[in-house]
Amino acid sequence: MAMVKLVEYADATPEVRAVYDEIMATRKTNWINNFWKGLATHPPTLERIWRDVKTVMAPGAIDPLVKEMIYVAVSVTNNCEYCIHSHSAAARAKGMTDAQFAELIAVVGLANETNRLSNGYRFPVDPQFKLFAD
Amino acid sequence: MAMVKLVEYADATPEVRAVYDEIMATRKTNWINNFWKGLATHPPTLERIWRDVKTVMAPGAIDPLVKEMIYVAVSVTNNCEYCIHSHSAAARAKGMTDAQFAELIAVVGLANETNRLSNGYRFPVDPQFKLFAD
Amino acid sequence: MAMVKLVEYADATPEVRAVYDEIMATRKTNWINNFWKGLATHPPTLERIWRDVKTVMAPGAIDPLVKEMIYVAVSVTNNCEYCIHSHSAAARAKGMTDAQFAELIAVVGLANETNRLSNGYRFPVDPQFKLFAD
Amino acid sequence: MAMVKLVEYADATPEVRAVYDEIMATRKTNWINNFWKGLATHPPTLERIWRDVKTVMAPGAIDPLVKEMIYVAVSVTNNCEYCIHSHSAAARAKGMTDAQFAELIAVVGLANETNRLSNGYRFPVDPQFKLFAD
Amino acid sequence: MAMVKLVEYADATPEVRAVYDEIMATRKTNWINNFWKGLATHPPTLERIWRDVKTVMAPGAIDPLVKEMIYVAVSVTNNCEYCIHSHSAAARAKGMTDAQFAELIAVVGLANETNRLSNGYRFPVDPQFKLFAD
Amino acid sequence: MAMVKLVEYADATPEVRAVYDEIMATRKTNWINNFWKGLATHPPTLERIWRDVKTVMAPGAIDPLVKEMIYVAVSVTNNCEYCIHSHSAAARAKGMTDAQFAELIAVVGLANETNRLSNGYRFPVDPQFKLFAD
Numbered sequence: 144m145a146m147v148k149l150v151e152y153a154d155a156t157p158e159v160r161a162v163y164d165e166i167m168a169t170r171k172t173n174w175i176n177n178f179w180k181g182l183a184t185h186p187p188t189l190e191r192i193w194r195d196v197k198t199v200m201a202p203g204a205i206d207p208l209v210k211e212m213i214y215v216a217v218s219v220t221n222n223c224e225y226c227i228h229s230h231s232a233a234a235r236a237k238g239m240t241d242a243q244f245a246e247l248i249a250v251v252g253l254a255n256e257t258n259r260l261s262n263g264y265r266f267p268v269d270p271q272f273k274l275f276a277d
Numbered sequence: 278m279a280m281v282k283l284v285e286y287a288d289a290t291p292e293v294r295a296v297y298d299e300i301m302a303t304r305k306t307n308w309i310n311n312f313w314k315g316l317a318t319h320p321p322t323l324e325r326i327w328r329d330v331k332t333v334m335a336p337g338a339i340d341p342l343v344k345e346m347i348y349v350a351v352s353v354t355n356n357c358e359y360c361i362h363s364h365s366a367a368a369r370a371k372g373m374t375d376a377q378f379a380e381l382i383a384v385v386g387l388a389n390e391t392n393r394l395s396n397g398y399r400f401p402v403d404p405q406f407k408l409f410a411d
Numbered sequence: 412m413a414m415v416k417l418v419e420y421a422d423a424t425p426e427v428r429a430v431y432d433e434i435m436a437t438r439k440t441n442w443i444n445n446f447w448k449g450l451a452t453h454p455p456t457l458e459r460i461w462r463d464v465k466t467v468m469a470p471g472a473i474d475p476l477v478k479e480m481i482y483v484a485v486s487v488t489n490n491c492e493y494c495i496h497s498h499s500a501a502a503r504a505k506g507m508t509d510a511q512f513a514e515l516i517a518v519v520g521l522a523n524e525t526n527r528l529s530n531g532y533r534f535p536v537d538p539q540f541k542l543f544a545d
Numbered sequence: 546m547a548m549v550k551l552v553e554y555a556d557a558t559p560e561v562r563a564v565y566d567e568i569m570a571t572r573k574t575n576w577i578n579n580f581w582k583g584l585a586t587h588p589p590t591l592e593r594i595w596r597d598v599k600t601v602m603a604p605g606a607i608d609p610l611v612k613e614m615i616y617v618a619v620s621v622t623n624n625c626e627y628c629i630h631s632h633s634a635a636a637r638a639k640g641m642t643d644a645q646f647a648e649l650i651a652v653v654g655l656a657n658e659t660n661r662l663s664n665g666y667r668f669p670v671d672p673q674f675k676l677f678a679d
Numbered sequence: 680m681a682m683v684k685l686v687e688y689a690d691a692t693p694e695v696r697a698v699y700d701e702i703m704a705t706r707k708t709n710w711i712n713n714f715w716k717g718l719a720t721h722p723p724t725l726e727r728i729w730r731d732v733k734t735v736m737a738p739g740a741i742d743p744l745v746k747e748m749i750y751v752a753v754s755v756t757n758n759c760e761y762c763i764h765s766h767s768a769a770a771r772a773k774g775m776t777d778a779q780f781a782e783l784i785a786v787v788g789l790a791n792e793t794n795r796l797s798n799g800y801r802f803p804v805d806p807q808f809k810l811f812a813d
Numbered sequence: 814m815a816m817v818k819l820v821e822y823a824d825a826t827p828e829v830r831a832v833y834d835e836i837m838a839t840r841k842t843n844w845i846n847n848f849w850k851g852l853a854t855h856p857p858t859l860e861r862i863w864r865d866v867k868t869v870m871a872p873g874a875i876d877p878l879v880k881e882m883i884y885v886a887v888s889v890t891n892n893c894e895y896c897i898h899s900h901s902a903a904a905r906a907k908g909m910t911d912a913q914f915a916e917l918i919a920v921v922g923l924a925n926e927t928n929r930l931s932n933g934y935r936f937p938v939d940p941q942f943k944l945f946a947d
Binding site: 256265 | 929932
């Protein structure tokens with residue numbers, strides 16, 4: 144159950160509609176998912192987060208599909224249900240196969256395991272891994 | 278300060294040395310990092326984790342460099358210092374550039390932000406994201 | 412689905428009823444929320460946690476509304492659904508507006524983002540921030 | 546040990562210096578802390594995060610000191626060492642007293658405890674807490 | 680809603696059925712829980728995780744019931760709903776009483792509280808706790 | 814570097830000394846570890862937390878050594894350095910062997926792994942695990 148009432152396109156202010164239109168144009172879709180409808184209850188947050196997502200997730204030195212898989216990895220680690228569903232769907236839309244999804248989850252699981260082995264044993268960082276002198 | 282005394286090659290049992298040798302052969306290096314030297318205090322864990330890492334991180338449907346970047350993403354989210362250093366080094370060894378590292382951290386940061394926006398507002402998952410009927 | 416059967420007032424022992432009565436008197440309400448009905452399955456925990464909540468959340472150097480907002484911030488970061496709902500309701504009862512809730516979530520999201528930027532880049536703490544010599 | 550080489554003012558590009566100058570002017574200080582010197586290795590991230598911090602942390606419906614205390618609450622929950630130091634220092638600069646810091650940490654600790662009691666017992670959310678129909 | 684279609688015994692390949700049979704034989708049950716039916720969508724993960732669970736959770740220096748309680752402690756801290764239910768059920772099957780469950784949750788809650796008190800105050804580790812020189 | 818100045822016995826108020834004396838008497842030691850010396854900067858927190866620790870960690874339905882191992886499991890999952898050291902030392906003082914520590918860390922690592930497999934695949938909870946009707 145949401146903490147705010149989602150803002151549908153029909154009920155949105157021109158300012159919010161402008162963001163919705165840009166989201167749909169950028170993503171070549173004709174619907175807005177609940178994340179944005181909820182942020183629209185606070186337009187400065189809607190605008191800021193959309194601008195950040197558009198910038199950070201744009202093609203760059205890392206491929207957009209890889210960025211989505213990284214997003215899923217964080218969301219699974221944090222157990223954010225909405226984010227796992229929405230970013231897995233985005234990754235699938237960008238070409239993620241079933242086999243890639245399965246390997247992605249396997250890496251995330253293993254990393255969470257070895258993170259705790261390292262935490263628990265408290266291994267000192269090998270000097271070979273240091274890029275810069277302290 | 279480590280919770281266990283690291284096991285150097287010279288002090289290792291034949292069973293542990295066999296794993297060390299395989300790690301170095303697989304990675305084409307001539308040294309063992311502290312993670313494995315620490316796990317060697319409990320050989321069944323050393324063998325099990327090495328086997329899992331070798332299997333999960335092998336080339337498959339996802340590129341090995343991408344797997345390392347996913348590993349870094351989880352480690353940053355969990356703030357595992359050792360893991361951030363070791364897997365960032367592994368990613369650099371597999372070709373990660375400075376620009377890719379910067380984008381990787383940016384995606385991880387953004388994902389952690391929007392994970393909490395979703396958690397706090399508790400948006401319901403859009404039916405369009407469902408792969409299977411409940 | 413709860414792991415324990417909630418203890419209703421009518422079924423409670425005198426010892427549990429005494430805590431329930433004090434909760435309702437302190438909060439000027441005439442109902443008990445599920446958190447307390449669940450803890451009542453283990454009366455020592457019910458009494459200890461109620462005593463702690465009453466002490467820590469009482470007016471002091473920090474305003475009670477601010478304390479509730481801090482509570483929500485932690486609950487959102489941990490993604491504790493029950494806690495987000497119950498403490499957001501408590502904050503609203505103490506005067507939190509929609510605009511304050513929106514800003515609260517925005518700060519929580521941003522803090523989670525920059526926490527990971529700091530984690531990932533592993534910036535050394537500036538000596539200017541140190542209150543005491545090491 | 547940082548993962549990147551911090552960018553000092555003397556070595557910064559005009560673009561980075563412009564952000565540094567704005568940070569110092571906004572905060573009425575004459576030095577730049579390591580967080581920004583590290584982000585400066587990727588100027589788009591430096592500019593984006595500074596803009597977000599300036600926007601979100603500005604006075605609004607929530608008092609700036611309260612925002613800093615919320616920031617500390619998240620950072621303590623995530624155990625981000627750099628962030629705990631930097632945002633506690635910022636909160637002190639905005640007037641946080643020793644007594645307020647002590648109460649802040651007490652609330653954060655208690656919230657983390659009751660979050661796990663709720664998680665473990667998995668209490669259903671009381672309908673009275675729902676703002677909107679499902 | 681699951682991200683994958685669960686694999687029922689009747690639809691499973693011989694390779695997956697062999698794991699299912701071993702799980703049921705080891706656990707002396709005649710049904711497979713959803714965790715394994717989901718992992719079966721990626722047989723290498725099913726086999727690897729089952730082998731790891733069988734090895735790690737076997738009787739050893741720590742009693743199997745205690746291992747299950749440790750598993751619940753981690754799952755509650757991470758708020759993994761499925762894991763809390765399945766490992767609490769496993770612990771009950773191995774003899775965990777209601778009183779033990781209540782104490783387990785109490786310890787987990789308290790540990791999460793004092794973890795944050797330690798994080799927030801950043802206490803230096805006492806030299807008396809060090810097992811090995813740095 | 815600590816956020817507060819630790820309170821040594823010689824500098825403590827009679828109220829704080831009384832708690833210190835009780836801690837040493839209960840634990841049969843003649844020194845106070847830094848956790849308590851730091852909490853002593855806020856005596857109500859010192860007294861409350863000591864009372865809670867004494868109550869929760871006392872012998873009951875769960876053995877004190879097992880409680881300490883559960884405490885370590887939570888602390889490793891949260892990566893609380895101070896807590897891992899102090900509670901591992903407490904567990905060793907109560908009889909934890911090297912083999913038990915190694916198995917404890919192995920269970921914690923595995924639980925963190927399978928927690929994320931469950932989170933990522935989002936398996937529905939099997940009805941067989943439900944103790945109570947929804």
